[in-house]
Amino acid sequence: MADMHGESYLEVSLGALRENARAIVEYVQVPVIGVVKCDGYGMSLEAAAKAWVEAGAAMLGVSTPREALHLRRAGFDQEMLLLAPVADEGIFSDLLARNVIFTLSSLENAQNYVRWAAGKTVRVHVAVDTGMGRFGIPWQKTEALKELYAQKGFSFEGIFSHFAKAFEGEYSITKTQLERFLQVTDALRAAGCPIGIRHMANSNAALRFPQTRLDAV
Numbered sequence: 001m002a003d004m005h006g007e008s009y010l011e012v013s014l015g016a017l018r019e020n021a022r023a024i025v026e027y028v029q030v031p032v033i034g035v036v037k038c039d040g041y042g043m044s045l046e047a048a049a050k051a052w053v054e055a056g057a058a059m060l061g062v063s064t065p066r067e068a069l070h071l072r073r074a075g076f077d078q079e080m081l082l083l084a085p086v087a088d089e090g091i092f093s094d095l096l097a098r099n100v101i102f103t104l105s106s107l108e109n110a111q112n113y114v115r116w117a118a119g120k121t122v123r124v125h126v127a128v129d130t131g132m133g134r135f136g137i138p139w140q141k142t143e144a145l146k147e148l149y150a151q152k153g154f155s156f157e158g159i160f161s162h163f164a165k166a167f168e169g170e171y172s173i174t175k176t177q178l179e180r181f182l183q184v185t186d187a188l189r190a191a192g193c194p195i196g197i198r199h200m201a202n203s204n205a206a207l208r209f210p211q212t213r214l215d216a217v
Contacts, residue, residue, distance in 0.1 A: 032058060035083070060079070
């Protein structure tokens with residue numbers, strides 16, 4: 001929209017936001033991780049988080065420590081997953097004290113977490129790169145993943161990847177990524193690794209391709 005001075009602004013119906021979130025939770029029929037990164041995609045971090053919580057999301061997802069700490073300080077005590085690794089010890093300690101779930105994306109990452117946790121158990125989800133290219137252990141490196149799961153001091157609660165082109169009309173790239181992810185998770189399970197919940201589907205994949213929903217979206 002534009003006001004009388006020609007400046008653009010966005011008007012958001014928080015009621016519609018809540019109804020949309022509730023519709024998604026009911027539609028996908030698996031637990032939902034309500035991702036509220038980038039200030040709730042421009043709709044307000046707290047408002048978006050509240051919408052997902054009221055809709056029945058199983059967990060909140062954020063992309064930065066600042067977002068996680070902001071929500072904790074605002075009184076959101078729900079399960080919360082930080083979808084990117086942490087490289088700073090002080091920030092890690094603040095997040096650990098607030099029961100935030102961390103992302104593991106490398107062995108070095110894991111070793112840092114163990115050292116910084118000083119004997120406390122760290123709740124984590126493991127990131128696997130199946131083609132997005134952002135971060136995570138490459139899907140071909142099954143042995144590296146097994147080595148990661150052999151590390152002590154962790155509660156392995158989930159494993160995830162991310163689709164690169166689920167918004168496009170063609171399914172082939174999404175299908176390839178899903179097959180890679182399932183190949184990895186099947187191999188890890190066969191090796192006795194406690195992989196926890198599998199989640200990979202972003203909004204486009206979850207709504208368009210039911211086979212991508214797995215254990216959560």
